[in-house]
Amino acid sequence: MNTTRILHRNQTATTVVRYGLMSLLALIFLFPIVFMVISSLKPDLQIMQDSSSFRAFLPVGDISFDNYAETFVRAPTGRFIFNSILTTALTVVLGLLVNSMAGFSLAIPRWRGRGLVLTLIIATLIVPFETIAIPLLLIVSRLPTIGLDGITQGWLNTYHVQVIPFVANAFSIFLFVQFFKSLPQELVEAARIDGASWFQIFANVMVPLSGPVFATVTILTFLPMWNAYLWPIMVVQIEEFRPVMVGLQYFFQLNVAWGEVMAYLTIITLPVLVMFLALQRAFIESIASTGIKG
Amino acid sequence: MTALDTSARTQANHTHDQSGQSARFWESLAGWLMASPAITLLLLFMIVPFIMAFGLAFTNQRLISPNPTEFVGLRNFERLLTVRPLVLQPVVDPATGVAVLDEDGQTTYPAVRTYTRNNPEYPQFDGLQEWTTWSWGDDKLVWLAGDAVFMKSLFNTLFFTVVVVPLQGSLGLLLALIINQRTAGVNIFRTIYFMPVVVSMVVVSILWRFIYDGQNGLLNNILGAVTLGNFQPVDWLGNPSTAMWAVIGMSIWQAVGFHMVIWLAGLQTIPGVLYEAAAVEGAGAWDQFVHVTWPGLRNTAVFILVTITMAAFGLFTQINVMTRGGPLDSTTTLVFQAVQKGFEKQDIAYGSAISVVFFALVLVVALIQRFVTREQGE
Numbered sequence: 001m002n003t004t005r006i007l008h009r010n011q012t013a014t015t016v017v018r019y020g021l022m023s024l025l026a027l028i029f030l031f032p033i034v035f036m037v038i039s040s041l042k043p044d045l046q047i048m049q050d051s052s053s054f055r056a057f058l059p060v061g062d063i064s065f066d067n068y069a070e071t072f073v074r075a076p077t078g079r080f081i082f083n084s085i086l087t088t089a090l091t092v093v094l095g096l097l098v099n100s101m102a103g104f105s106l107a108i109p110r111w112r113g114r115g116l117v118l119t120l121i122i123a124t125l126i127v128p129f130e131t132i133a134i135p136l137l138l139i140v141s142r143l144p145t146i147g148l149d150g151i152t153q154g155w156l157n158t159y160h161v162q163v164i165p166f167v168a169n170a171f172s173i174f175l176f177v178q179f180f181k182s183l184p185q186e187l188v189e190a191a192r193i194d195g196a197s198w199f200q201i202f203a204n205v206m207v208p209l210s211g212p213v214f215a216t217v218t219i220l221t222f223l224p225m226w227n228a229y230l231w232p233i234m235v236v237q238i239e240e241f242r243p244v245m246v247g248l249q250y251f252f253q254l255n256v257a258w259g260e261v262m263a264y265l266t267i268i269t270l271p272v273l274v275m276f277l278a279l280q281r282a283f284i285e286s287i288a289s290t291g292i293k294g
Numbered sequence: 295m296t297a298l299d300t301s302a303r304t305q306a307n308h309t310h311d312q313s314g315q316s317a318r319f320w321e322s323l324a325g326w327l328m329a330s331p332a333i334t335l336l337l338l339f340m341i342v343p344f345i346m347a348f349g350l351a352f353t354n355q356r357l358i359s360p361n362p363t364e365f366v367g368l369r370n371f372e373r374l375l376t377v378r379p380l381v382l383q384p385v386v387d388p389a390t391g392v393a394v395l396d397e398d399g400q401t402t403y404p405a406v407r408t409y410t411r412n413n414p415e416y417p418q419f420d421g422l423q424e425w426t427t428w429s430w431g432d433d434k435l436v437w438l439a440g441d442a443v444f445m446k447s448l449f450n451t452l453f454f455t456v457v458v459v460p461l462q463g464s465l466g467l468l469l470a471l472i473i474n475q476r477t478a479g480v481n482i483f484r485t486i487y488f489m490p491v492v493v494s495m496v497v498v499s500i501l502w503r504f505i506y507d508g509q510n511g512l513l514n515n516i517l518g519a520v521t522l523g524n525f526q527p528v529d530w531l532g533n534p535s536t537a538m539w540a541v542i543g544m545s546i547w548q549a550v551g552f553h554m555v556i557w558l559a560g561l562q563t564i565p566g567v568l569y570e571a572a573a574v575e576g577a578g579a580w581d582q583f584v585h586v587t588w589p590g591l592r593n594t595a596v597f598i599l600v601t602i603t604m605a606a607f608g609l610f611t612q613i614n615v616m617t618r619g620g621p622l623d624s625t626t627t628l629v630f631q632a633v634q635k636g637f638e639k640q641d642i643a644y645g646s647a648i649s650v651v652f653f654a655l656v657l658v659v660a661l662i663q664r665f666v667t668r669e670q671g672e
Contacts, residue, residue: 015477022472026486029551032501033489035512051510052518102332110318111325117333124340126660130608130629131653134636134645135346136339141357168335198324227494229611234637245496258504265497276492280485283492288555 031057036269040067040262047258067263071251074260076239077267080247084268087162087243088225094167095221096214102168103176104202108188118177124170130230136165137234161235162243166225172217175289179213180206216286219279226272244268351647357640370647376440377425378418380409383433393432403434410438444648446623447631451655454542454627455606462546463598466553467591471583473554474561484558488551495548499615502544506530506616531617534624541612541625549605553598560594561587593667600663607655628652 034057039047041063050056071077105111106118140155155161183206191201207214229245236242245268251261276283351370355363382403385394396402409419422438425445429435439445473484490498505512508529517525530540568586577585610629613619619626619634628648636645 018472018475018477019479022480022483025469025472026483029487029490029547031512032498032505032547033493035504036497036501048510051512052515056512056515098331098335101328105325105328109321109325109328111322114325117329120341121332121336124336124344126656127340127344127653128604128608128656130610130632131347131649131656132340132343134632134642134649135343135350137637138346138350138355138357138642139338139343164335165339168332168339170336170340173332198321199328202328223492227496229494229496229614230633233614234633245494248496248500261500265500269493269497272492272494273489276489277485280488284484284488284555287491287552288559 033269033273036262036265039259040266041065042067042259044257044259047262067257067259068267070257070260071264071267074257075247075250075264077247077264079239080242080244081267083159083241084226084243084245087159087228088222090159090163091166091225092218092221094163095169095172096217098167099169099172099217100176100207100210100214101202102173104180104206106173107177107180108185108201108206109198121170121173125174133230133234140165140235156235157238157241159241162228162232162241165231166221169221172220175213175217175220176210179210183209215282216289219283219286223272347646347649347653350643351650353643355643355646357637357642366643370644371651373440373644374444374647374651376422377445378422378438380406380419380436380438381430381433382406382436401432406436406438443619443623443626444631447619447626447628448651450538450624450626451607451609451628454538454545454609455603457542458545458606459599459602461542462550462553462602463595465546466550466598467557469550469554470557470561471587474558484555487554490548491552493548495611496615498544498548499612502540502547503531503616506540506544508532532621534622537617537621537625541609541616544616545606545609545612549602553602556598556601557591557594560591564590596663596666600659603659604656607652607659628655 038057038059041059042050043062043064043066046061047056050061055061106114106121140161142153143155145152145155145158145160187205187209188201191205196204227245228243232243232246236246239247248261248264248268251257251264352365352367353363354361354366384401385404386392387394394402406424409416410422410424411420413419419438422440423442425437425439425442427434427436437445469487473480473487504510508514508527511527511530513530514525514527518527528536530536564587568590569582572582572586608629609627610633613625613627613630614633617625619630629652632645632648632652634645635641635648
């Protein structure tokens with residue numbers, strides 16, 4: 001009787017300690033993000049004054065959306081957002097098409113060289129983008145562009161230079177192969193007997209069953225594209241085509257207005273955070289799936 | 295005998311069904327056609343540039359140049375990897391034999407540049423740069439390098455990796471162990487810890503620039519409040535001895551949630567029965583961790599160490615946004631140097647050579663991973 005009460009009290013103590021610890025950790029992970037959102041609502045002078053007290057994390061004092069309005073004046077913020085949405089959406093859509101087709105082809109129909117191609121594609125997974133960025137810059141600077149004004153040399157300062165190199169993705173293909181192989185193969189046999197073509201099997205039989213893997217690949221393409229930085233700073237020098245992360249440079253020329261910086265950061269981060277919170281299970285599982293290879 | 299068998303069977307197939315062969319032809323064609331867009335794109339934007347990196351590293355290619363590209367052999371790699379020690383002895387007055395002291399009473403040494411600039415007596419030091427200096431009794435041991443900044447970037451990258459890999463890996467595990475409970479609200483905490491992972495590294499870097507600021511920085515203010523004003527403010531990113539540690543702290547903050555989730559997935563594969571059995575045997579929490587949890591996490595551990603290592607080697611965005619390699623090259627890294635040389639200075643060949651060195655590091659880690667996982671598979 002006595003021992004159980006002690007045990008019980010011990011358990012309560014452990015629970016309190018655990019929740020205290022978890023909350024403290026939560027503060028550590030949250031405070032920069034909270035600071036960003038709160039500061040975006042304050043004038044510069046107040047951000048500086050508040051930074052020495054707890055007020056830095058509270059929406060108190062002179063609160064307004066002025067900084068947000070100002071970000072659109074100081075830089076073509078709307079344009080940057082449009083550019084990022086466009087390049088991200090194009091890469092996601094084209095990537096889903098190209099990679100799911102390749103995944104199907106490498107998983108279902110039998111053809112000579114299939115094994116070799118799959119092995120090669122998986123081997124490229126260890127090549128980090130940073131290794132190929134410099135030669136890739138040379139390649140895209142020489143590729144021809146067919147536009148309204150005829151053929152011009154070089155892909156620099158365009159939309160497609162931010163999209164086409166990232167459409168085919170070895171890891172996405174790998175995920176599709178795994179998924180299509182896990183589907184019951186009797187479906188394919190049945191469709192063959194009904195006289196369906198291979199493309200019809202792909203489009204009408206497999207794709208409708210593949211919601212989860214399409215969601216995973218969408219998330220895994222969307223995040224790095226929206227956050228793209230290294231590649232755009234190399235290939236886009238003019239404002240017309242710049243994505244949001246590179247557009248940030250505008251706020252660090254001449255005098256830095258921290259309120260505007262924070263507003264801009266909030267504008268480009270909030271959509272991702274909201275999407276993450278709405279679909280957190282899918283996000284976490286997709287990103288964790290990169291950890292369960294092979 | 296077997297060969298005969300097979301050929302007989304093939305022949306039987308041939309005669310058996312003409313349409314079977316044509317079906318196989320269409321199957322192959324469909325397979326190739328559906329894979330070809332991805333294969334073409336991967337070839338052009340992945341495999342070709344990868345092979346080119348190796349080729350270009352042996353040339354003098356520039357992004358835009360009036361001169362034709364020439365093969366230069368190992369010149370780029372020689373410049374990158376040359377390291378030579380130079381021992382400097384104190385300057386001694388030839389008349390008295392006494393060491394010459396400067397105004398502060400310190401021993402003086404001959405200037406390094408007298409050895410490295412057009413000194414015919416020391417052709418091996420010609421054109422080298424001063425990388426780092428060690429004291430060696432009264433003497434000074436100066437390490438000269440073909441490209442001192444590159445050597446610094448290589449060592450900074452390795453230092454960052456050696457610190458971040460164990461720290462981030464174990465903190466991720468700690469978070470996973472704290473979170474791995476069936477208590478209310480745990481999902482909320484998991485989401486919060488994971489949140490920085492989806493935030494762009496560019497955004498995170500700028501936020502932390504503000505946190506690390508030497509005057510109004512939040513970190514200085516928090517430390518000042520905790521120590522009741524006894525803390526001297528530090529310019530975290532402006533000081534060569536703290537800048538890399540500041541980058542390390544921020545990088546872990548951003549990425550540790552990712553590894554927590556992977557540890558968590560690993561923890562959940564360990565059957566609960568094992569813990570029950572251990573509890574029956576009277577094993578405490580620590581014993582359970584050592585004998586049940588940790589052995590069950592081996593695969594996960596290898597994967598996590600490798601992914602953190604690879605990511606750490608690629609350290610770039612934080613550096614480019616927060617410090618641009620400074621102060622005094624204390625935070626410059628391999629990828630930052632590759633981009634500096636290959637893109638900003640438009641020296642594609644030299645940037646490619648740095649990329650090749652970078653890839654060699656990645657390959658070594660990948661091979662170690664294969665070796666470790668194969669060992670254990672047997």
